[in-house]
Amino acid sequence: MPGENEPLLGHEHSSPPRPRRILHYFRTELDPRRGDLLLLFCYVITGLLDSSAVFIWGSFVSMQTGNTVYFGLGLVGTDDDRWIKSGVSIAGFCLGSLCFAAFHRTFLPRQRWVLCASFLVQWACIIAAAIVVTVYRPARDAPLSWLVLVPIALLAFQSSGQAVSSRVLKYNGLTSVVLTSVYCDLFSHPDLLSPKVVGSAEEMRRVGAVICLLFGTILGGLWAHSSVGLMGALWTAALLKAAILFAWLVWKADEPASEEF
DSSP, X not given: OOXXXXXXXXXXXXXXXXXXXXXXXXXXXXXXTTXXXXXXXXXXXXHHHHHHHHHHTSSOSSOHHHHHHHHHHHHTOXXXXXXXXXXXXXXXXXXXXXXXXXXXXXXXXXXXXXXHHHHHHHHHHHHHHHHHHHHHOOOTTOOSSHHHHHHHHHHHHXXXXXHXXXXXXXXXXXXXXXXXXXXXXXXXXXXXXXXXXXTOHHHHHHHHHHHHHHHHHHHHHHHHHSSSTHHHHHHHHXXXXXXXXXXXXXXXXXXXXXXXX
């Protein structure tokens, strides 16, 4: 007969304390498989933000190719201030790329807490920009001020985090901020018109990227033309980014390779 102080059913060890289990949970590396689905979801956010930002502010906050063109035209002389907004967006994106990449290099890049922290910062940037726009409601013809430049910088900064995440997850073709290379790779495929394309995961990702960004662009355009305007687009983007953050919180851990005995 077991003594009164002996564990029942022969359990010799109790489970780890709850704080230790939580710490272990957030330190686990995540399985990158199916991570392309979240990156495709990021394309929706990009289309949503860029279409509404171009309509209201006249500059992109994610796709920096167009901003570089606007900035270059401004250097040779233009009658508007679009080139200044574009320059701020480029600077915000470059700074974000530097910060997010350094963060992922400093820690294990695919640990749950690292990815969650990255997308938490991105979400916070969108929230901050949405608050500014909600409180001050800058109009399309509003003079250039911090009410425009600060939200642009914040949105550009967070968009770089999505691009860095595509490198972390090893889906380099899904940067979520550009489609030019996607179009090139998709339509230069030697089997473009054959059933092989439908069965290719890589080609389906490219098609998905185009569709998702187009959907986000249409959604952003609808918001921009509505009475709610840019405010609605930013709060929608914040909600979508929060959904990605929650997905990383519950994402499947990467299973270690089993040992053979």
